[in-house]
Amino acid sequence: GQSLEQPSExxxxxxxxxxxxxxxxxSGFYGLSWYQQHDGGAPTFLSYNALDGLEETGRFSSFLSRxxxxxxxxxxxxxMKDSASYxxxxxxxxxxxxxxxxxxxxxxxxx
Amino acid sequence: xxxxTQFPSHSVIEKGQTVTLxxxxxxxxxxxxxxxxxxxxxxxxxxxxxxxxxxDESGMPNNRFLAERTGGTYSTLxxxxxxxxxxGVYFCASSPTASGYEQFFGxxxxxxxx
Numbered sequence: 001g002q003s004l005e006q007p008s009e010x011x012x013x014x015x016x017x018x019x020x021x022x023x024x025x026x027s028g029f030y031g032l033s034w035y036q037q038h039d040g041g042a043p044t045f046l047s048y049n050a051l052d053g054l055e056e057t058g059r060f061s062s063f064l065s066r067x068x069x070x071x072x073x074x075x076x077x078x079x080m081k082d083s084a085s086y087x088x089x090x091x092x093x094x095x096x097x098x099x100x101x102x103x104x105x106x107x108x109x110x111x
Numbered sequence: 112x113x114x115x116t117q118f119p120s121h122s123v124i125e126k127g128q129t130v131t132l133x134x135x136x137x138x139x140x141x142x143x144x145x146x147x148x149x150x151x152x153x154x155x156x157x158x159x160x161x162x163x164x165x166x167d168e169s170g171m172p173n174n175r176f177l178a179e180r181t182g183g184t185y186s187t188l189x190x191x192x193x194x195x196x197x198x199g200v201y202f203c204a205s206s207p208t209a210s211g212y213e214q215f216f217g218x219x220x221x222x223x224x225x
Binding site: 030033035044045048097098100103 | 115142144146151152153154155156159161166167169170202204209210211212213214215216217218219
């Protein structure tokens with residue numbers, strides 16, 4: 001079956017850089033997405049990697065290595081407002097349409 | 112452009128009752144997804160519509176759950192009869208593409224079954 005593993009919690013200080021890792025097991029692969037969710041809010045799309053390498057969008061970057069079934073989200077110049085849960089997600093590899101999410105990484109940013 | 116909306120935002124019902132959740136996707140988005148998140152756990156896929164057709168309902172937990180999308184616009188998710196384990200936040204998302212790599216989520220409906 002499909003599964004994703006990511007750390008449950010990460011703590012970092014304001015202004016620092018933090019990396020949230022995600023490893024996945026899928027029977028096919030259509031790319032890795034990242035979402036951010038603040039408490040009580042809706043998950044919002046951050047980035048998507050279909051090919052190996054780094055994708056940069058402002059302070060956030062996402063990396064993918066398909067050979068290692070591994071990706072990460074990199075957050076730079078951390079701000080208090082970055083405190084949230086971050087989810088990695090892959091689409092089902094069996095030709096289906098379901099999206100499988102990891103359990104989420106809770107990021108705490110301290111002053 | 113309006114985002115994905117869901118109604119109600121909260122629902123508290125007793126075990127055995129029926130609840131219907133509604134989702135209005137972004138206009139023009141053919142793909143609509145339902146998810147559930149139980150506290151602290153993963154966002155779990157329930158099903159996927161393309162227009163009015165169910166493309167994948169493999170995540171629906173059992174036959175107490177019924178989703179519809181008549182006319183290919185808004186969708187409803189009915190739970191009948193509700194059980195304690197159905198409690199959680201139900202999210203709806205929509206996407207303009209079938210790949211669904213970028214989905215736009217609604218604010219969710221928090222369902223509490225007592």
